[in-house]
Amino acid sequence: MFIVPEREIADLMTRKAAFDAVESVFAAMASQDAYNFPVIREAIGHEDALYGFKGGFDKAGMTLGLKAGGYWPNNLEKQNVINHQSTIFLFDPDTGKVAAIVGGNLLTALRTAAASSVSIKHLARQDAKVIGMIGAGHQATFQLRAALEQRSFSKVIGWNYHPDMLPNLEKVATEAGLPFEAVELDQLGHDADVIISITSAFAPSLMSDHVSEGTHIACMGTDTKGKQEVESALLARATVFTDEVAQSVSIGEAQHAVSEGLLKESDVNQIGAVINGTHPGRSSDTEITLFDGTGVGLQDLAVASAVVELAVQKGVAIEVDF
Template sequence: MFLVPESVARDLVTPAAAFAAVEATFAAMARGDAWNFPVVRETLGHADAVYGFKSGFDRAGQVLGLKSGGYWPGNADKGLTNHQSTVVLFDPDTGRPHAVVGGNHLTALRTAAASAVSIKHLARPDAHVLGIVGAGHQAPFQLHAAAAQRTFSRVLGWNVDPSMLDRLAEAAAAVGLPFEAVDRDTLGARADVIITITSCFEPLLMCGQVRPGTHIACMGTDTAGKQELDPALVSTAHVFTDEIDQAVRLGECQHAVEAGLLTPAAITPLGAVLTGDRPGRVDADEITLFDGTGVGLQDLAVAAVAVRLARAQGLAQSVDM
């Protein structure tokens, strides 16, 4: 079995490599070549943590495994990332453990890659203003990945705690884009692409705040009860997701579905757009929305890339089991 520590995975897997792996996973899911297993996600009643497992099998890519981890909100005070995760890969022919991979950095990369895939395939080609709601650890990853998909001219940002927006300003400067801190009304009125990446349990963007033609990548809602958008906004959009079942149970769609404003049949798997089986954006004025719940297959795909690169460069530690 191989060990790929967090530091090695961080150095080896580029955003471009993560994007390619995640995009391929979307398509494999749509073709029926890969599927996710039911998610286990529980509140621990300790340290305010939420912990769980995501797993799946890519038959075409021969990747089998799980990601174990969750969210510890007090970690920032300890100098640690709030999201903690580890990926375990297994040999699909024997069931023996194949690799253990540090998953914190890879989770950030794959989450950003997923929203970037949605921007590539759903945002208007002339989109030039990027808006980001949220300024936590994940937000700079989102900004960098999005910037590779369109020729943006500026970045607008809003966060519950405005003092954290310096993180977004630095990320924007790193890709050569001016940054402006704005209120939510201004962000919704001016942005062509909006990424929401928070841990909120209440709507941050309302239906009237987002203009026609906007693409929204809603990336923070991955647990029952979490919410970033007004259900009325979700119901007026052309909705896409990574996996319909998760979107209805755990994603942003849960609230619109519960309110009777959206049916699962109205949600399109993004992978079906990649394979050409379903249309993506059909009108320059429609609001498109990607409900990114985060699926285990994406974690496994980027972890497999890390293992392959680490082995090729002699950086994977081999241990007997």
């Protein structure tokens, strides 16, 4: 069995490698060559933490395993460690023996950013110039860096529940040579050609009447029953895509629109179908497209498998007799 510690991940996994792994696994899911297991995600009644398991099996990539972890909201202020904590376990699909244990914190950030980046590549207008960010925490910086590689953006605008965190976004924009402006939500929705929402909110911030025609929105924070980042009416206006339909309508952003009768499960499309060419994706420059990124176990397994292979090649994987 191999162990790849968290400390090694930054030198092994690039944004491009994460993007390629996530795009491939989305395509495999749409082709029914890979499937996710039901998600377990619960409040544990301690430290306001959410903890759970995501797993699956990719027959195309022969990757089997799970990610265990969750969200500890008090970590930064109490222990100076990030709020999201996770570990990925890979198993040999032929024997069931454990194959690898991989640090999952940075990989989770990279694979989540890769998912919204994949949606921008396949669904945003080609002439998109302004990107709007809702949320300015640790994950938002990964989202923005990945997104900026998908279009020739000329400006970044942002809003956050805590405005004092907006310099996190400004720093990334400056690194990319782009101007940054802090704006109110109505202006963000009006001006942005692409919007990424990455918060842990349980009430919507972005409203339908904020958003202009032709916008692509990636909702990346809703992964638990009750969470919500955008108004349900916005999903009713949009053509909705997701990583996993079952998760989208149960724990993703679509859960609210479905429960309110504004959207049917059959209205939600897999992003993998666009990648595979079996769904046309965006049909016009005025269409609003929305990607409901719920986060699937197969994303974690894909990036972890790639990391293990690289770690073995570079001699930094720790081999143990388990």
